[in-house]
Amino acid sequence: MNRAAKALAVPALLLVAAEIATRLSGTTSLAVAPPSSVAVALLAALGDGTMLAATRDTLACAFGGLFVGGAIGLVLGLLFGLVRPLDRLMELTVEAIRPIPSVALIPIGMLSLGFGYSFEIAIVAFACVWTMLIMTRAAIGGIEPRLLEVSRALRLSTLQRIFKIVIPAALPRIIVAFRLAAGFALVVAVTVEIAANPQGMGYGILIAQQSLSPQLMLAYLLWIGLVGYGLNVLLSLAQQRLLGRAAMGEVRQ
Amino acid sequence: MERADLHGLAEAGACAVGAAAIEFHNVDLSYSGKPILAGLSLAVGKGEIVCVIGPSGCGKTTALRVAGGLIKPDSGSVKVGGKPVTGPRRDVAIVFQDYGKALLPWRTAAGNVSLALEAAGTPARQRKERIHALLEKVGLHGHADKYPTEMSGGMQQRLQIARCLAQEPSVLLMDEPFGALDAMTRQTLQDEMLSIAAETGATVFFVTHDLEEAIYLGDRVIGLLPNPGRIGTIAKVTLPRPRNQLETREMAEFLRLRRALFDFIGKAEG
Ligand SMILES: Nc1ncnc2c1ncn2[C@@H]1O[C@H](COP(=O)(O)OP(=O)(O)O)[C@@H](O)[C@H]1O
Numbered sequence: 215m216n217r218a219a220k221a222l223a224v225p226a227l228l229l230v231a232a233e234i235a236t237r238l239s240g241t242t243s244l245a246v247a248p249p250s251s252v253a254v255a256l257l258a259a260l261g262d263g264t265m266l267a268a269t270r271d272t273l274a275c276a277f278g279g280l281f282v283g284g285a286i287g288l289v290l291g292l293l294f295g296l297v298r299p300l301d302r303l304m305e306l307t308v309e310a311i312r313p314i315p316s317v318a319l320i321p322i323g324m325l326s327l328g329f330g331y332s333f334e335i336a337i338v339a340f341a342c343v344w345t346m347l348i349m350t351r352a353a354i355g356g357i358e359p360r361l362l363e364v365s366r367a368l369r370l371s372t373l374q375r376i377f378k379i380v381i382p383a384a385l386p387r388i389i390v391a392f393r394l395a396a397g398f399a400l401v402v403a404v405t406v407e408i409a410a411n412p413q414g415m416g417y418g419i420l421i422a423q424q425s426l427s428p429q430l431m432l433a434y435l436l437w438i439g440l441v442g443y444g445l446n447v448l449l450s451l452a453q454q455r456l457l458g459r460a461a462m463g464e465v466r467q
Numbered sequence: 468m469e470r471a472d473l474h475g476l477a478e479a480g481a482c483a484v485g486a487a488a489i490e491f492h493n494v495d496l497s498y499s500g501k502p503i504l505a506g507l508s509l510a511v512g513k514g515e516i517v518c519v520i521g522p523s524g525c526g527k528t529t530a531l532r533v534a535g536g537l538i539k540p541d542s543g544s545v546k547v548g549g550k551p552v553t554g555p556r557r558d559v560a561i562v563f564q565d566y567g568k569a570l571l572p573w574r575t576a577a578g579n580v581s582l583a584l585e586a587a588g589t590p591a592r593q594r595k596e597r598i599h600a601l602l603e604k605v606g607l608h609g610h611a612d613k614y615p616t617e618m619s620g621g622m623q624q625r626l627q628i629a630r631c632l633a634q635e636p637s638v639l640l641m642d643e644p645f646g647a648l649d650a651m652t653r654q655t656l657q658d659e660m661l662s663i664a665a666e667t668g669a670t671v672f673f674v675t676h677d678l679e680e681a682i683y684l685g686d687r688v689i690g691l692l693p694n695p696g697r698i699g700t701i702a703k704v705t706l707p708r709p710r711n712q713l714e715t716r717e718m719a720e721f722l723r724l725r726r727a728l729f730d731f732i733g734k735a736e737g
């Protein structure tokens with residue numbers, strides 16, 4: 215309670231200071247607005263459903279891309295991690311494609327897929343593939359060699375080895391990779407919307423800016439932050455649920 | 468368990484036919500040109516407990532891994548139960564020193580034992596009962612639902628032993644299994660190991676750096692010399708069984724062997 219109060223003290227003071235400063239200066243800036251009018255704009259946009267619809271569109275694309283790209287990255291990461299010759303064969307190709315910033319694909323995506331969900335999902339998916347691929351592959355490379363030796367000594371079949379040893383052993387790091395990819399997914403989705411795709415929260419910010427409404431623009435900014443924060447909390451809870459007591463023990467160690 | 472006459476067979480050396488549980492025959496092995504084992508020949512009788520000592524890096528673990536089929540020798544052969552070793556086998560169980568790494572942290576004690584049964588294709592219906600019996604045997608009844616990280620070192624090593632026993636092995640290969648445990652726990656586990664070996668009649672190949680442990684447990688103690696690893700001495704242990712932590716360790720024979728092996732290690736390291 216006391217800690218929460220302390221943690222909230224600084225933001226509260228800053229808000230009050232911002233309110234006073236914007237009111238006293240009588241600014242007509244298009245980039246700032248008094249916190250109170252931002253709050254009003256936020257409630258209004260939430261009330262008339264526009265912001266919720268924008269949130270739905272952005273999250274649909276972020277999650278769609280996350281699942282498509284994450285699944286591709288996971289499967290490739292598992293394959294490359296398990297089959298070293300394949301990994302060496304593909305290394306150059308992967309290293310050549312990976313550094314391409316996903317947003318640099320916006321023009322191509324726009325041309326080939328047009329505006330809308332599939333375009334945005336494709337760009338997000340491209341961004342997510344690499345995080346999952348690289349981190350899954352590393353997770354498999356980082357498996358305790360003794361565990362693999364145990365699976366040999368007990369004569370587990372290849373499938374048993376993959377499903378009973380490799381995947382569970384790599385799971386904690388794969389989940390971390392998924393959380394990281396989820397963060398990227400939101401960032402990339404909003405970026406695509408600001409840059410090109412006329413939908414979602416990113417487009418909402420852009421429109422607010424162009425219609426000279428800083429309070430709505432800042433309301434969107436605040437809302438995107440809240441959505442990102444909520445997403446992270448949810449994923450972190452899911453991580454604890456998934457890994458359970460054994461993983462908590464590992465963390466303790 | 469009549470161990471006395473097995474010595475005779477085993478001592479006849481690598482050519483003992485049929486009765487030997489583990490036979491190394493002229494095993495050579497090198498890593499990137501450096502010979503690690505050279506001309507290693509040894510026969511371990513059925514039901515015998517052979518302890519292997521030697522300075523660090525002399526090839527004890529390597530010899531054990533060859534017997535377990537985890538690595539292939541460059542030349543020479545290893546047989547277990549009369550059959551050449553071509554890879555890990557169900558009748559040969561390996562107990563690793565680093566129990567913390569050898570156990571699956573995401574599985575409970577019961578789940579870890581279950582892994583060996585799953586690998587062996589034991590039907591799910593029969594597993595529960597077997598797991599219960601195995602945990603009971605190593606003194607872990609009531610801990611079936613604990614995760615390895617919730618157990619002490621001694622309990623974790625017991626768990627690994629239970630998992631190995633699930634294979635119903637005729638040969639147990641143990642690589643410094645009690646080396647990381649405190650003195651009291653180590654002695655308890657030594658006695659438990661001896662009673663399990665006596666009960667199951669398993670042959671035990673036991674690597675340790677602790678001379679007293681080797682004498683206390685073994686029917687024979689093999690001393691390895693380093694660079695390359697080869698047999699430097701073989702000491703027959705005639706101490707009566709069952710052994711007793713206080714009495715056995717005070718016997719004149721125990722002290723004599725300890726002296727002799729201590730000198731051997733001193734020379735081997737020097
Ligand atoms: N995988 C390996 N590659 C190269 N050298 C190794 C490998 N494993 C063991 N060695 C070397 O072989 C020698 C014997 O090792 P090891 O059998 O582990 O000795 P010990 O168990 O007696 O301490 C050591 O010098 C060690 O460095």
Ligand SMILES: [Mg+2]
Nearest residue numbers: 527528529642
């Ligand atoms: Mg060793």
